[in-house]
Amino acid sequence: MDRRDAMKSAAIAALGLATPLPALAGPATAATASAPRWKRGLDNQRIADLGDGTFLNPVLAGDRPDPAILKDGKDYYLTFSGFESYPGLLIWHSRDLVNWAPRKPALHRNIGSVWAVSLDRHKGRYYLYIPVKASPQNDTFVIWADHIDGPWSEPKPLGLPNHIDPCHAVGEDGSRWLFLSGGDRVRLSDDGLSLAGPVEHVYDPWRYPEEWDVEGFAPEGPKIHRVGKWFYMLTAVGGTAGPPTGHMVIAARSRSIHGPWEQHPGNPLVRTTDIREAWWSRGHASLVEGPDRTWWSLYHGFENGFWTLGRQCLLDPVEWTADGWFRMTGGDLSRPLAKPKGGEALPHGMALSDDFSRLQLGTKWSFFRPSPDEASRARVVGNTLLLKGKGLAPSTGSPLLLIAGDTSYRFECDIELAPGATAGLVLFYDDKLYAGLGFDAERFVTHQYGMERGRPANPHGTAMRIRVTNRRHIVSYHTSGDGGQTWRKFDRGMEVSGYHHNVRGGFLMLRPGLYAAGPGETRFRNFTFTALED
Structure with a gap:
């Protein structure tokens, strides 16, 4: 003893x-x-x-x-x-x-x-x-x-x-x-x-x-x-x-x-x-x-x-x-x-879903490694997030990210591209290690291991809804051209259990989020997050 x-x-x-x-x-x-x-x-x-x-x-x-x-x-x-x-x-x-x-x-x-x-x-x-x-x-x-x-x-x-x-x-x-x-x-x-x-x-x-x-x-x-x-x-x-x-x-x-x-x-x-x-x-x-x-x-x-x-x-x-x-x-x-006895129980936590009725920087959303004027990239108008493109990919684009605390979850969003832009949803550790799915007007772009890989044809054009499901590190993607009424499963799945500090350093976490690259303001609407029970 x-x-x-x-x-x-x-x-x-x-x-x-x-x-x-x-x-x-x-x-x-x-x-x-x-x-x-x-x-x-x-x-x-x-x-x-x-x-x-x-x-x-x-x-x-x-x-x-x-x-x-x-x-x-x-x-x-x-x-x-x-x-x-x-x-x-x-x-x-x-x-x-x-x-x-x-x-x-x-x-x-x-x-x-x-x-x-x-x-x-x-x-x-x-x-x-x-x-x-x-x-x-x-x-x-x-x-x-x-x-x-x-x-x-x-x-x-x-x-x-x-x-x-x-x-x-x-x-x-x-x-x-x-x-x-x-x-x-x-x-x-x-x-x-x-x-x-x-x-x-x-x-x-x-x-x-x-x-x-x-x-x-x-x-x-x-x-x-x-x-x-x-x-x-x-x-x-x-x-x-x-x-x-x-x-x-x-x-x-x-x-x-x-x-x-x-x-x-x-x-x-x-x-x-x-x-x-x-x-x-x-x-x-x-x-x-x-x-x-x-x-x-x-x-x-x-x-x-x-x-x-x-x-x-x-x-x-x-x-x-x-x-x-x-x-x-x-x-x-x-x-x-x-629990400790006494003390008022305040409403706990915050919703991660966002109707973009207002811009919630610093509470819900944060930029990764932003420049001094980064906040000027984002504004909301009529329940729409307008995000100015930056860089060519998540690695150079200071994506907008959330902290999610569940072992399994799903998030999705309507995305309407600015002319010439690329945008999408990501699971982002840092600028060298991330996964996700983006698109331009003609092709998808697959983000994996912090690199841009497959470029299959995009059947939806400049607007689509993307869904990302992360179930205990097994990641799948779905896309919809009709606002989520019907879905197509994207044909590349991923496994992300190694996207963490003991592999990459930096003391960070794998965060869900969104990005916009290239010219103009891409529009994001109706971001929904749902934690999944294992």
């Missing part, structure tokens, strides 16, 4: 808090737990809240990596790494930690590939600290707002080219800091908008046994929480992807923001140990207090067999122990767990 199993549940008095926390059920494995049945929401998408006082992970499905959560009174705000998608840093809102509603994006200008951010509120003002990979130099930016919905300030560079994953923290003496990857930190000015000192090394993360299968040490994603008498630091080690057993959560604590930091005796607190488990590569954890004063951890993980969906947002119950430490108790998160 290891130290984690030996720690007994007890009152939280050692933390200086008011009430003890209830004991929670122990872990279950995917091999032994019965397969749960999903509850379905908008567009038949799976949702976490099962409606019986329990929930099933993920709480936010699809590509929701590096969750940055803020508790602000009775409200919770959450955002994720955006990488190459803009508008980005969509803020999500909850009051019960399980049901999440989208609000508005905070970042509209492309400043680079956005990695794990920090979201905080200090003296009435909201802050986002944003690390980016960019040319000619990486950096960390800060933006601020007086309301969570903005307007947010223009991004201001801080001059931190060699670190990622900042976490804003305030010391017992009122000093402001960014804790960084590698066990480093840097002091901030009192207004939080500039650096006030050099980067310094303050923590040597716990190391796992060398025989474990990991991607690499890579200490990253520090999260600092002041709870009672202690500052707690949660860190990810083992690499973000690679072997499913690599990414993990470790913790340390200190009486002071200035250290010294004591390693958690139960490290690692979360780690996939068997490829049969429901969730792989779990890490980048935060602590948060629920509406009923229970405690929880939010982190990300890959769904077993579905690297293509990216890292999804997971919620794990936390139990405090008499010695002032904590542990996660959700096991491999394959089974339903009791």
Whole structure:
């Protein structure tokens, strides 16, 4: 029996808090737990809240990596790494930690590939600290707002080219800091908008046994929480992807923001140990207090067999122990767990279908790696999306994409070409790896492996409806020349289980979307998305 199993549940008095926390059920494995049945929401998408006082992970499905959560009174705000998608840093809102509603994006200008951010509120003002990979130099930016919905300030560079994953923290003496990857930190000015000192090394993360299968040490994603008498630091080690057993959560604590930091005796607190488990590569954890004063951890993980969906947002119950430490108790998160009590359940998620009555950039749709004026390509008129062509194919055309969180789904759209244009529907990982079906006035174009391949004759001319079905990575296409009354199955199918980070890199997901290439404005109408039950 290891130290984690030996720690007994007890009152939280050692933390200086008011009430003890209830004991929670122990872990279950995917091999032994019965397969749960999903509850379905908008567009038949799976949702976490099962409606019986329990929930099933993920709480936010699809590509929701590096969750940055803020508790602000009775409200919770959450955002994720955006990488190459803009508008980005969509803020999500909850009051019960399980049901999440989208609000508005905070970042509209492309400043680079956005990695794990920090979201905080200090003296009435909201802050986002944003690390980016960019040319000619990486950096960390800060933006601020007086309301969570903005307007947010223009991004201001801080001059931190060699670190990622900042976490804003305030010391017992009122000093402001960014804790960084590698066990480093840097002091901030009192207004939080500039650096006030050099980067310094303050923590040597716990190391796992060398025989474990990991991607690499890579200490990253520090999260600092002041709870009672202690500052707690949660860190990810083992690499973000690679072997499913690599990414993990470790913790340390200190009486002071200035250290010294004591390693958690139960490290690692979360780690996939068997490829049969429901969730792989779990890490980048935060602590948060629920509406009923229970405690929880939010982190990300890959769904077993579905690297293509990216890292999804997971919620794990936390139990405090008499010695002032904590542990996660959700096991491999394959089974339903009791929800936090109290807190209003907001309408969860968003419909991915779109009648184009308005342009929903940054909430529903985002461009891949956009140019500064990319938003000017898109407008809606009379329930029609008019999208200016760009480039010659999805690889050069900044397609317009969605985040889909189901293992099987179907999407379709009416497309009317501008003269000389090419357009279609895609499953897009990045500009080097995508699949889909497009057409010009005379021929189809097949997109496969990030290349343009077959060019069979197009019987429908300049207007057609295209349907894409992705059923657990098996992709088929149908076309219709009469608005979907009759369909023809396209004679090339595809398999896309390898369109993911461990093949291509980039930390992205395979996203459904649409593109327009060549001259003029192509018209898109009646985009419908339906999640399919396996």
